[in-house]
Amino acid sequence: MSVLSAHEVQVVFNQGEPEEVEAIRRISFELEKGETLAIVGPSGCGKSTLFNAIAGLIEPSAGSVFVEGRRVDRAIGHVGYMLQKDLLLPWRSVLDNILLGLEVRGAVTTTDRERVLDMVRRYGLAGFENAKPSQLSGGMRQRVAFMRTLAIDPGVILLDEPFSALDFQTRLVLQAEVMEVIRERGKSVILVTHDIGEAITMADRIIVLTNRPAEVKSVHRIDLQASERNPIKLRSSEKFNQLFQTIWSELGIQIGAMRNNSEPVTASLE
Ligand code: ADP
Numbered sequence: 001m002s003v004l005s006a007h008e009v010q011v012v013f014n015q016g017e018p019e020e021v022e023a024i025r026r027i028s029f030e031l032e033k034g035e036t037l038a039i040v041g042p043s044g045c046g047k048s049t050l051f052n053a054i055a056g057l058i059e060p061s062a063g064s065v066f067v068e069g070r071r072v073d074r075a076i077g078h079v080g081y082m083l084q085k086d087l088l089l090p091w092r093s094v095l096d097n098i099l100l101g102l103e104v105r106g107a108v109t110t111t112d113r114e115r116v117l118d119m120v121r122r123y124g125l126a127g128f129e130n131a132k133p134s135q136l137s138g139g140m141r142q143r144v145a146f147m148r149t150l151a152i153d154p155g156v157i158l159l160d161e162p163f164s165a166l167d168f169q170t171r172l173v174l175q176a177e178v179m180e181v182i183r184e185r186g187k188s189v190i191l192v193t194h195d196i197g198e199a200i201t202m203a204d205r206i207i208v209l210t211n212r213p214a215e216v217k218s219v220h221r222i223d224l225q226a227s228e229r230n231p232i233k234l235r236s237s238e239k240f241n242q243l244f245q246t247i248w249s250e251l252g253i254q255i256g257a258m259r260n261n262s263e264p265v266t267a268s269l270e
């Protein structure tokens with residue numbers, strides 16, 4: 001069963017003006033219930049724009065998005081949205097930051113508080129319930145941001161490059177943790193990332209986008225068991241390497257673009 005569908009979504013900024021930018025050109029896809037779908041694309045191709053359209057923060061120039069059977073026409077909290085920047089409120093404790101989304105929706109009940117406290121303790125922040133964000137490491141802050149997204153129990157979770165500001169080790173740890181929580185709770189997730197390894201590790205399916213204006217270039221199903229998805233072990237497997245190479249070449253990433261191409265590059269050991 002699909003929980004989200006995008007039909008021929010197009011987004012053009014400043015339409016009809018000299019500074020017109022076509023960010024997205026006719027993107028269609030479905031997200032199945034309980035699926036983790038990764039969207040990989042070059043920087044600036046329109047990934048965040050696509051998320052903003054799904055969240056109802058911008059209106060597509062053409063096409064439509066449906067979440068749980070309802071057409072998205074404005075932001076009404078139908079999705080949980082987590083960004084690279086954690087956007088935690090510095091004056092609020094960990095617990096109160098996580099409760100923020102629930103507060104915005106209405107009164108927070110004792111049951112809500114208990115449920116959130118239980119989540120905080122289970123997912124690696126026991127003892128930090130009353131800490132302020134400034135007392136936390138980058139990885140812990142992203143854990144808090146993720147829990148705030150989970151707390152409202154959204155039908156669909158959007159993760160926009162959620163780990164890209166973290167160092168490599170912390171990123172791998174969080175990928176594994178977040179993946180576990182998502183699977184345990186059967187959440188439906190779209191993960192936007194430019195990290196191919198992250199997409200292979202975490203996703204059931206990967207959509208590769210072209211350069212701007214973004215279109216779907218290819219779709220890969222990642223048939224890995226949960227036990228194979230260890231971010232470290234997986235990286236040394238043949239399956240991982242093959243997929244990585246395929247997606248890398250589809251993205252058309254050029255190394256050496258910063259060089260002055262008019263001068264031939266010659267290797268020299270002198
Ligand atoms: P990504 O997340 O893939 O890096 P974005 O979706 O942020 O890319 O941006 C896609 C393109 O749309 C970029 O060229 C960006 O400059 C442009 N863009 C994004 N938001 C706006 C806006 N509000 N007005 C005009 N252009 C925008």
Ligand code: MG
Nearest residue numbers: 047048049160
């Ligand atoms: Mg972006």
